[in-house]
Structures are given as C-alpha cells and as structure tokens.
Amino acid sequence: MNCGEQNTPGSVTREPPPAKLRILAAAEQLVAEQGFDAVSTRDIVARAQVNIAAVNYYFGSKQSLLLEIFATRAAELNRERATLLARVIDKRPDDVRAIMHALFQPTILWNSEERRLALRFLNRARREGPLEVRETIRTDVRHLYRFVDALANALPQMPHEELLWRFHFALGALHHNQPGDYERLIVLSDGACRPDDQQRLLDHLLDFVARGFGV
C-alpha cells in the first residue's frame, strides 16, 4: 500500500531506511552542483540507486524532498551562527568585527566536501528555489535579529536605520562569494585574488565590512 499522504511511512521510532537517506544525499549533491531546475526526479533516483517511485513514497513529492533538505541545512547553519554569536556576546560584546565574524565564518570556512555541498545547496535554494523557500527566507529573520541586536549594542550611537542598511550591504558582500560570482575577481586580478583561500577571503571581507560599519 502506498500511504502517499505520510512523509515518513515507516515506524516513527525506527531509523529511516538507507534508501531514504540515499535520496536525501543524492538530491542535495545534484542540486548543489547543477541547480534547482536542472535536476530531475530521475536524476536523483539514478544517483541514489533507487526506484523512481521512492521519491514520492518517502517524501510525497520532489518539492517536499527539497524543502526538507533546505529546512534541515538552514537550521544547522543558523544554530551554528547562534552558538558563535553567543560566545562573542559573552566575551567581546563591543567587537563589531567579531560579531560579523560569527555571521560570516560558518558560510566561508568549510572543511569538508559534505559541508561545501550543504552550503552550495542553501545558496541555490535562496536564489533558484521554489516560492515556498524564498518566502521562508524572506519572513523568517529571527536568527538575523540576534545579530542586529548585538550590533546595535556594540554601536549604541548609530541610528537604527543606518545600522540596518550597513548590515544589508554586508550580507550582500558575503553572498557574493559563491561560484558564479567570484570568477570575475579571479580574472580581474589575473589569479592574484583567490576566493578559494577561505581564511584570506574571510579576513578581507571582515576588513571591508568593519570599515563599512565605521569601526
């Protein structure tokens, strides 16, 4: 029997079967590499070595599958950022650069292929994802409020609107460091600037943004 309505037809206490995990991994990797619209259900099941019906059996639809991956990865990222920020607020609450470091570091410094794919998937979702993803990103800004509050605390003399503009531009500078964005920098600098040198990129980015905040 199909039970298409349920997302996890298996007993809730038992761990999900390998097939489900393989679908999640395959979908994430393919979307990260090729983009949201370029990946078909058949591409996913081919890589996961699973029958075509498995996607709808386990996730209800292709879209639900991708939304689940997005929700999982976004929560992971926001949790990591919040942890880093809490540490900064505890020790150096007036250090604007340290606050922005907590925001930037988790997306700039990655040390495993799995993490690289997860971040790439998230960025694809932001830009190419279905309307539901975009809407979630647009409205769910709770995790960003923590950073804005921390910045307002560190820069008490700055008008709030001014602070938010600068925070917005800082996010722009951050998000511009994805494949497809930084290639022109490599060409322009004739290879001198290497965005794949993560630590160096992070340093330069934080320098730029801290100056933008006026500190």
Added chain:
Amino acid sequence: MNCGEQNTPGSVTREPPPAKLRILAAAEQLVAEQGFDAVSTRDIVARAQVNIAAVNYYFGSKQSLLLEIFATRAAELNRERATLLARVIDKRPDDVRAIMHALFQPTILWNSEERRLALRFLNRARREGPLEVRETIRTDVRHLYRFVDALANALPQMPHEELLWRFHFALGALHHNQPGDYERLIVLSDGACRPDDQQRLLDHLLDFVARGFGV
C-alpha cells in the same frame, strides 16, 4: 522556406518586422518577471501574439533569442557606465565615491518600466542564465577594467590586490539590491529601510562602499 540557419532572414537593410520586436519585448518581460527557466517558448509567443514557429524562424532557437536580448542590454549598460566614468575621470579623477557612483547609478536609478525590466533581465541572466551567458560575464571584464584603473589612479598607495578585493565586495553589496535579496531588509527594519527609494538606497550604498575603500 525556413532558413533556420539565419538569425535575421529578412533583408538586412530593412527594419525588423513588428513580430520580431514583439517577441524580443515579450521574452524580456517574461524572463524579467518569472525567471529564465520558468518561461517557455509558448509563454513568449502567447504574450507576443505570434505563432509558435516564429521564435525559431527569427532567432533560430529560444536560447539564441535570450542571448540576443542579453547582449543588447549588457552593451547598453556598459556603454552608459563608461560614459559616466569618462565624465568623472575628466572632472574628479581622485573621487572614489564618484567613480563608484558611475558604476552603481545605472543599475540603481531607473526611471522607466522598460529600464526596470531590462535590468531585471540582466540580473536574471547573471544568476539563472545558460552557461553561455555565465561564461560571457565571467570572461568579458573589459568594462570593469576601466573602473579598476580609475580606482587605482585615485588610490595610488593601495596595493592592487587589496583594491580588487574591495572592488569585489562592493559589487556584492550592489548586486544584493534586487527583488529576492532586499526583502529581508524591509522585514528587519519593519519598513523603515525602503530599497525602492532609489536615491536613498544609492546614497547609503555609496556611503558604505566608500568607507569600505577607506575614504
């Protein structure tokens, strides 16, 4: 007869027939509004009120049609930027903010719906366009060299690599001001920051970037 090989089967001296122009306009508008992958040939011909075969008759393929729009609009934008830059170099060659103003202004300040759509199309092309578009953008950086040279001239003491990093981040801050990017700013500021107020956005952006350049 079809003459599928030629892009402009009509006599080259005569102006293109209304049908061709209607296809160009319809394709640009639809892609600007809905994205590269979301628009089908049939969507385009429906809006242009043209038979389905007209796209391939006039442009050879859907992709060629979109590439032609991209090339036209990109050339327009770069020409405008170059004109503004030349004026700045002539009058205030040391004014970093003025140089960046020449780069930003044409994409931030637009005064017609037609122009808004053209800019939106260009941004869609950058992010979602076919590989050929991405490759063109990546390699054709001639128009950016003028700005880098102007900046290097205005900031002779700055190491070139440093300058290029900052230029790169400035482009990131610029490109982040598109629908889909700035919505969170509106939510975060509870409507106080209005990215649709073009002059205000441009001022804040130039403030931020100029500070980022250390001037």
Added chain:
DNA sequence: GTTTGTTTCAAACACCTGTTTGACATCCGC
C-alpha cells in the same frame, strides 16, 4: 502458515518542452 505492514519495482499516466514540418498567404521586383 497465514496475516499484516512496509518497501521495491516496471510500467504507465497525463502533460509540458523546444523544435520542425509543409502548406498557405503576402508582398515586391520584374
């Protein structure tokens, strides 16, 4: 051994995609 719930499978479904065809209409130069 039978029953029950879960998982897998080949096949098909209905629909959409970009592109092509060949016939028909139109217009211009001669």
Added chain:
DNA sequence: GCGGATGTCAAACAGGTGTTTGAAACAAAC
C-alpha cells in the same frame, strides 16, 4: 501578369517532466 523571396500558420514530432498504479517481495507478528 508572374516568380521568388518572405512571413504566418496549424499540426505534429521526439523526448522529458513529476507523479501514480498495481503487483510483487520482504520481514516480523501471531
């Protein structure tokens, strides 16, 4: 008038899309 190039059209093409079906396989429970 005629011939040939130019434009338009309905129809079909070949292939891809996400999703569904119903039967089979499997495991554990009784």
